[in-house]
Amino acid sequence: MYQIVKRIELRPTLTLLEVDAPLIAKKAQPGQFIILRVDENGERIPLTIHDFDREKGTVTIIFQVVGATTQRLNHLRQGECLHDFVGPLGKPTETEGLKKVAVVGGGVGCAIAYPVTRKLHEEGAEVHAIIGFRSQDLVILEDEFRAASSLLRVCTDDGSYGEKGLVTEVLKALLDAGNQYDQVIAIGPMAMMKFVSKTTEPYGVKTIVSMSPIMIDGTGMCGGCRISVGGETKFACVDGPDFDGHQVDWDLAVKRNQMYQAFERHQYEETCNLLKREAE
Secondary structure, eight states: OEEEEEEEEEETTEEEEEEEOHHHHHHOOTTOEEEEESSTTOOOEEEEOOEEETTTTEEEEEEEOOSHHHHHHHTOOTTOEESEEEEEESOOOOOTTOOEEEEEEEGGGHHHHHHHHHHHHHTTOEEEEEEEESSGGGOOOHHHHHHHOSEEEEEETTSSSSEESOHHHHHHHHHHTTOOOSEEEEESOHHHHHHHHHHHGGGTOOEEEEOOOOOSSSSSSSOTTEEEETTEEEEHHHHOSEEETTTBOHHHHHHHHTTTHHHHHHHHHHHHHHHHHHHO
């Protein structure tokens, strides 16, 4: 059992959990993920590692309540335990040799983009961070990004905070201004990563995206997380989660990600009703 040693509600639908997991903390690197189960009958879900503390032996995740399992996860309190917490899984984000990088984070994907930004900054790279949210009440980790980047641009879809507009618009403006990036790293919703890749392609800038398709075992055995990259089948759990965004078959990836939406929505509603009855 893995005890929750800290719980912080960052926003109404965004929660941070720090979990006692010393063996995972010992080996974790930015870009890797864990797979957890809330209880013995629970669904296995992947969540990318937000932070880790090797001395304390803890691993931190940030998640958004979007489905049945994250709804159950959000009901756990500090001191309670997760049934399973397995990792670190996947390959770490490669940062060696990069001198100037643009990191683009969208929504809860910023929780994953931040440790990558920090690692690049610690290695001496010039990092331009672009983080985007739907509105001001969803902005997270602004101070952390500011401390770990040479340039920070915050934007919101509705203009309620920072610059009004999309992260792709800010990225294009920076590219047009003559910034020559060794690499762009995009982490966030699939649609955002797709259009970041489309934005950088005419400039010939290598673009890495972090893919998080449907995943079950996290070892490449089930095949549920398969995606097409450069015409080849890859498994996000063992070959990734980082891939060349210019090579990803985005249409297929989006289609596969939407396969279980109706079922997931039904399970979410059932879980909400069950939790409500349990609370009464």
